[in-house]
Amino acid sequence: MRCPVHPPSLDISRRTLLRQAAWAGMATQLPRWAWAQAAVRHDPFGLGVASGDPVHDGVVLWTRVLPPADLAGAHAPWAGTLTVRWELADDAQFRHIVQQGTAMALPELGHSVHVEVAGLRPDRWYHYRFMLGDATSPVGRTRTAPAPDALPGRLRLVFASCQRWEHGHYAAWRHACADQPDLVLFLGDYIYEYPSPQDATGLARVHALRLPRNLQDYRDRYALHKSDPALQAAHACAPWAVTWDDHEVQNDYAAGQGRGERAEWLPLRSAAWQAFYEHMPLRASTLAGSGFHQLQIHRRLHWGRLARLHMLDTRQYRDLQACRTPGKGATGAVRPDACPEILDSHRSFLGWEQEQWLHAGLAADARNQATRWSVLAQQTLFSPRRYPSGLQSTDSWDGYPAARDRLLQALAQHPPRNTVLLGGDIHQNYVCNVMAPHGPHAHGAPRILASEFCGTSISSRAGTTQEKVDAIARHNPHVLLARCEERGYGLCDITPTRWTTTLRALRDPLDAGSAAYTLARFVVEDGRPGPQPA
Known part of the structure; x- marks a missing residue:
């Protein structure tokens, strides 16, 4: 199973890559232009979604955007940075959205997305998803850890x-x-x-x-x-x-x-x-x-x-x-x-x-x-x-x-x-x-x-x-x-x-x-x- 992407530029510095990764993972506010619904003719979220390293007020949300199977006929944007939208909600139907924003999927990082969400309530379950154009990822379920001074029952x-x-x-x-x-x-x-x-x-x-x-x-x-x-x-x-x-x-x-x-x-x-x-x-x-x-x-x-x-x-x-x-x-x-x-x-x-x-x-x-x-x-x-x-x-x-x-x-x-x-x-x-x-x-x-x-x-x-x-x-x-x-x-x-x-x-x-x-x-x-x- 090959999922072709453009490899990182060989001259990109490690310091630059670190800076880009930190910038790309910021839970930024959602600008008005990000709501554009461009048509996507394949499933860009074919590797699913994940979350990790929960703390009492936040968690990391992950996905990786896959390009079309045949890049020969793909549009230029697939070779560059992609803007992915994300939503975090109290419910699986996303009627009560808690936070939303955009993240950058960088070609230097295989178009992977690491969103570091903060400002959440402790000891709480949430649901999340990603969007690219008119494509929507599967819904993931995640949670925060209890407050530092709390003694949870389990x-x-x-x-x-x-x-x-x-x-x-x-x-x-x-x-x-x-x-x-x-x-x-x-x-x-x-x-x-x-x-x-x-x-x-x-x-x-x-x-x-x-x-x-x-x-x-x-x-x-x-x-x-x-x-x-x-x-x-x-x-x-x-x-x-x-x-x-x-x-x-x-x-x-x-x-x-x-x-x-x-x-x-x-x-x-x-x-x-x-x-x-x-x-x-x-x-x-x-x-x-x-x-x-x-x-x-x-x-x-x-x-x-x-x-x-x-x-x-x-x-x-x-x-x-x-x-x-x-x-x-x-x-x-x-x-x-x-x-x-x-x-x-x-x-x-x-x-x-x-x-x-x-x-x-x-x-x-x-x-x-x-x-x-x-x-x-x-x-x-x-x-x-x-x-x-x-x-x-x-x-x-x-x-x-x-x-x-x-x-x-x-x-x-x-x-x-x-x-x-x-x-x-x-x-x-x-x-x-x-x-x-x-x-x-x-x-x-x-x-x-x-x-x-x-x-x-x-x-x-x-x-x-x-x-x-x-x-x-x-x-x-x-x-x-x-x-x-x-x-x-x-x-x-x-x-x-x-x-x-x-x-x-x-x-x-x-x-x-x-x-x-x-x-x-x-x-x-x-x-x-x-x-x-x-």
């Missing part, structure tokens, strides 16, 4: 990750939408960069896209994934908060290191990051002042005094995987005695600056015990997986044990009222007690510091067997549940006194109309760390 959130196109349909999103979440957390691997295998046996569907080599290739990949109606519906049903993992760029990349020569790799990474920004409901401040050489993905979201979400980035700043040759693929797993680098205390999974940012945020949560739940939304399994074979993964937290211990020490020294970690990446469901580190002066039984729920994938296969996973669970007493055979998502109901996680699974990932069922349910009580079966 937050319902969905967390999910890993949606490889070929491995399954997106029926999980249909069920997630039916669960009516207040917020969706997407924890990485929104797209997969791989071309479809030549042998399609056992696959749900295939595509004809090549391994990405440039910005347009990444845009095509997002357009493919966003063409799925179940995914579009999930974006339209509630605001999202998104982060990334590796497949948005390249499998197992680490900061500035990927496969191939660095001079070729860094422009590819910048193209992938730009496409990510163009297709996600993110604020212009995400560009961090340096365009697409760096994106500010780690951030905090507040849900009144009920929850504070620390959104983490475990890709952009990490050290190279242990014992990996620069320019080559990651080793996957090693024996620590054959790879002493894995134990190096100077290696970081988050990068030192983000580590300090997170530790300071958790210490602030500890001082402010009025915040009921501190949530670490990150990419992968945090708790250790000690394999019976003695191997140790290099691409997850297991590959950076000193960095994990530093975070555990921060939690132990300044414990928030309740801490819950959410993750994805491994295409398996894990539920774990997060244990205090075993220091030289530790006495007595190990102490539980926090609770962890690592969710399976929307569609991506696990690549292992339940027999092997059971063996791992027996080898790791802090693991309460470990399953690899299901695809689905996690549903969390959060109240001031209890956190309930329901693991939802599909009957058949290869069936677009698949039913879903509850695989397991766990609760965490206020002031009592550690999940308990419900």
Whole structure:
């Protein structure tokens, strides 16, 4: 699926692009001339709509305007900046419009639109839509967070990750939408960069896209994934908060290191990051002042005094995987005695600056015990997986044990009222007690510091067997549940006194109309760390 657009001018400066993105995202007042109803002969909103990063008085509204399929006969305006109208209303029929305005869809940003609406009422649902000429987008539903000093009675959130196109349909999103979440957390691997295998046996569907080599290739990949109606519906049903993992760029990349020569790799990474920004409901401040050489993905979201979400980035700043040759693929797993680098205390999974940012945020949560739940939304399994074979993964937290211990020490020294970690990446469901580190002066039984729920994938296969996973669970007493055979998502109901996680699974990932069922349910009580079966 190619959605051709004119690529950004190669001489546009990163500073100019940042300035344009901030300007384009302003919720401007609607001028009289914008009501002109030019005829549009195709659907410019074929990728749907989305909203994200809600605060107590605002939210980001997103769409991307698609040009006609054949630009050869298109009018000149499709090659330049487009003026898109938007409306935000109390009701789905738009009888009571709260705000309206225009936004610029810039060709330099793939004609994506990021409207940062402010001045809204807290803890309130709204409806929104976009217009271009006489074309109108689907209607999206979004909401604001509660006021900073409010203690709402509930937050319902969905967390999910890993949606490889070929491995399954997106029926999980249909069920997630039916669960009516207040917020969706997407924890990485929104797209997969791989071309479809030549042998399609056992696959749900295939595509004809090549391994990405440039910005347009990444845009095509997002357009493919966003063409799925179940995914579009999930974006339209509630605001999202998104982060990334590796497949948005390249499998197992680490900061500035990927496969191939660095001079070729860094422009590819910048193209992938730009496409990510163009297709996600993110604020212009995400560009961090340096365009697409760096994106500010780690951030905090507040849900009144009920929850504070620390959104983490475990890709952009990490050290190279242990014992990996620069320019080559990651080793996957090693024996620590054959790879002493894995134990190096100077290696970081988050990068030192983000580590300090997170530790300071958790210490602030500890001082402010009025915040009921501190949530670490990150990419992968945090708790250790000690394999019976003695191997140790290099691409997850297991590959950076000193960095994990530093975070555990921060939690132990300044414990928030309740801490819950959410993750994805491994295409398996894990539920774990997060244990205090075993220091030289530790006495007595190990102490539980926090609770962890690592969710399976929307569609991506696990690549292992339940027999092997059971063996791992027996080898790791802090693991309460470990399953690899299901695809689905996690549903969390959060109240001031209890956190309930329901693991939802599909009957058949290869069936677009698949039913879903509850695989397991766990609760965490206020002031009592550690999940308990419900």
